[in-house]
Amino acid sequence: MDSLSLSGICRHQFSPITMLDFNQSNHRIEKAGFVRKPEKGGLTITQVASPLRRPVIVPSLDNETVDRRDRNHVAWTSVRQERWEGELVVQGEIPLWLKGTYLRNGPGLWHIEDYNFRHLFDGYATLVKLQFENGRLIAGHRQIESEAYKAARKNKKVCFREFSEVPKYENFMAYVGDIAKLFSGASLTDNANTGVVKLGDGRVVCLTETQKGSLVIDPNSLETLGRLEYSDSLGGLIHSAHPIVTDAEFLTLLPDLVNPGYLVVRMEPGTNERKVIGRVNCRNGPAPGWVHSFPVTEHYVVVPEMPLRYCAQNLLRAEPTPLYKFEWHPESKAFLHVMCKASGKIVASVEVPLFVTFHFINAYEEEDEDGRVTAIIADCCEHNADATILDQLRLQNLRSFNGKDDLLPDARVGRFTIPLDGSPCGKLESALEPDEHGRGMDMCSINPTKLGKKYRYAYACGAQRPCHFPNTLTKLDLVKKKAKNWHEAGAVPSEPFFVARPGATEEDDGAVISLISEKNGNGYALLLDGSTFEEIARAKLPYGLPYGLHGCWVPKE
Ligand SMILES: CC(=O)/C=C/C=C(C)/C=C/C1=C(C)CCCC1(C)C
Ligand SMILES: CC(/C=C/C=O)=C\C=C\C=O
Numbered sequence: 145m146d147s148l149s150l151s152g153i154c155r156h157q158f159s160p161i162t163m164l165d166f167n168q169s170n171h172r173i174e175k176a177g178f179v180r181k182p183e184k185g186g187l188t189i190t191q192v193a194s195p196l197r198r199p200v201i202v203p204s205l206d207n208e209t210v211d212r213r214d215r216n217h218v219a220w221t222s223v224r225q226e227r228w229e230g231e232l233v234v235q236g237e238i239p240l241w242l243k244g245t246y247l248r249n250g251p252g253l254w255h256i257e258d259y260n261f262r263h264l265f266d267g268y269a270t271l272v273k274l275q276f277e278n279g280r281l282i283a284g285h286r287q288i289e290s291e292a293y294k295a296a297r298k299n300k301k302v303c304f305r306e307f308s309e310v311p312k313y314e315n316f317m318a319y320v321g322d323i324a325k326l327f328s329g330a331s332l333t334d335n336a337n338t339g340v341v342k343l344g345d346g347r348v349v350c351l352t353e354t355q356k357g358s359l360v361i362d363p364n365s366l367e368t369l370g371r372l373e374y375s376d377s378l379g380g381l382i383h384s385a386h387p388i389v390t391d392a393e394f395l396t397l398l399p400d401l402v403n404p405g406y407l408v409v410r411m412e413p414g415t416n417e418r419k420v421i422g423r424v425n426c427r428n429g430p431a432p433g434w435v436h437s438f439p440v441t442e443h444y445v446v447v448p449e450m451p452l453r454y455c456a457q458n459l460l461r462a463e464p465t466p467l468y469k470f471e472w473h474p475e476s477k478a479f480l481h482v483m484c485k486a487s488g489k490i491v492a493s494v495e496v497p498l499f500v501t502f503h504f505i506n507a508y509e510e511e512d513e514d515g516r517v518t519a520i521i522a523d524c525c526e527h528n529a530d531a532t533i534l535d536q537l538r539l540q541n542l543r544s545f546n547g548k549d550d551l552l553p554d555a556r557v558g559r560f561t562i563p564l565d566g567s568p569c570g571k572l573e574s575a576l577e578p579d580e581h582g583r584g585m586d587m588c589s590i591n592p593t594k595l596g597k598k599y600r601y602a603y604a605c606g607a608q609r610p611c612h613f614p615n616t617l618t619k620l621d622l623v624k625k626k627a628k629n630w631h632e633a634g635a636v637p638s639e640p641f642f643v644a645r646p647g648a649t650e651e652d653d654g655a656v657i658s659l660i661s662e663k664n665g666n667g668y669a670l671l672l673d674g675s676t677f678e679e680i681a682r683a684k685l686p687y688g689l690p691y692g693l694h695g696c697w698v699p700k701e
């Protein structure tokens with residue numbers, strides 16, 4: 145059944161589908177169209193849907209939720225139910241060419257029973273969909289059924305090692321046993337909460353930084369179908385959370401924590417086998433730098449060696465450090481390595497100024513008049529070489545904002561120039577004046593046809609200060625060095641995701657999708673014009689959703 149025939153069953157605004165969940169003990173059957181909030185919060189019944197023909201079974205996510213919801217911004221509050229689907233009322237006009245599903249993944253459930261998680265990245269994955277067709281919009285969300293999530297629900301406690309959370313050990317022997325399991329990866333999480341990608345063969349995969357957390361999902365029902373088991377014997381436990389995925393390939397980096405370095409690997413559509421393109425040995429430091437993401441050009445893979453490095457001791461700890469599983473090693477310096485995609489040979493390895501980034505935006509080859517490649521330009525959301533941004537993303541910080549203090553550390557579009565003439569050093573500059581985007585910068589997207597090529601526009605989240613988290617949607621013009629910002633007071637927008645209009649010839653001809661969590665607990669899907677960056681449509685959700693990270697576009701064939 146496709147999305148619209150599904151909505152044909154219930155064409156009303158906010159009509160949730162019947163929920164089929166695994167934990168019957170947590171279900172409460174309510175009157176059609178209503179969801180009962182936990183009594184503990186002093187609230188009884190809330191209408192979230194117009195008339196329904198069937199009972200709605202709402203898996204409660206526990207009694208504490210409502211207390212937290214009343215105190216905190218909905219962006220940092222656990223999602224209120226397991227899943228929901230319904231058609232939204234659209235204000236404005238959705239372009240008729242926009243046909244397909246936007247999927248967005250992120251950590252959306254930050255507690256188990258009474259226990260609250262520490263960090264944004266610890267949350268169990270909540271997958272959201274926006275299905276666009278004929279100017280209509282069906283939305284939905286569902287929890288990803290990772291082993292880690294299912295075990296936590298069943299045992300009512302954290303059972304795997306998450307970004308900062310680790311299972312609570314009953315005694316020393318249990319801790320030792322868990323450490324032994326760490327080496328085989330058995331105790332690591334598969335909570336695929338970072339992003340979602342569509343492979344060239346059509347499979348849609350949710351990802352995190354652990355290789356075991358590569359989970360195949362159904363983009364219509366959002367059901368978790370199973371694990372993507374890599375069939376090669378490359379081993380290792382972790383990979384980059386942001387592979388480069390095109391219709392032709394899946395490229396990623398596998399950090400080697402034993403002999404510090406990275407394998408650059410490629411997987412063809414229709415296979416589960418990653419093949420090694422080449423290896424980069426770290427130039428310095430006790431461990432490889434964190435590679436949450438990396439950029440590519442048409443012919444090269446750029447491997448970043450950040451001074452924020454993985455740390456074996458921190459992996460073993462039961463209590464997190466301010467940098468979690470990482471360590472800041474300024475003395476080890478920072479490097480960028482450039483590998484030829486075809487041969488696996490390293491064509492440049494340069495020292496660069498210290499930097500901190502989660503997200504590379506894009507990279508391209510700079511040519512001279514004779515068409516010779518002289519340098520590589522690589523852009524990233526750069527946090528002014530200050531790793532404390534990682535700790536700023538603790539939930540306590542995110543939840544305690546008073547609306548007045550300006551707490552978000554400065555960030556910019558960092559532009560690296562990597563010379564290919566054998567020079568030992570590369571440059572790092574701001575690609576535009578950071579005040580253009582309020583000195584906040586993260587969660588970027590570009591027109592995918594510009595991947596690895598010279599490009600002009602990027603979309604990202606910037607800041608309207610005072611703030612403690614990026615709170616604007618920003619269109620960056622990297623040629624004019626200007627930014628245009630969208631902002632709504634108190635709202636937390638998620639990554640602006642660019643979808644190109646089929647047949648477009650201009651780079652910014654398309655739509656930008658974002659999900660907005662509002663201060664009053666509501667939320668909506670927002671569509672901006674990629675060129676003017678003006679609003680073209682919005683559609684209110686039945687309730688605000690937690691903040692999410694990265695998305696992908698699944699076009700309707
Ligand atoms: C959500 C996000 O952006 C990052 C999530 C990162 C995770 C879940 C990292 C997990 C890890 C472990 C559980 C142990 C090994 C190290 C590391 C990859 C940081
Ligand atoms: C949301 C974020 C940083 C915001 C700071 O400005 C980073 C997300 C990283 C993982 O995807």
Ligand SMILES: [Fe+2]
Nearest residue numbers: 385436502694
């Ligand atoms: Fe990311």
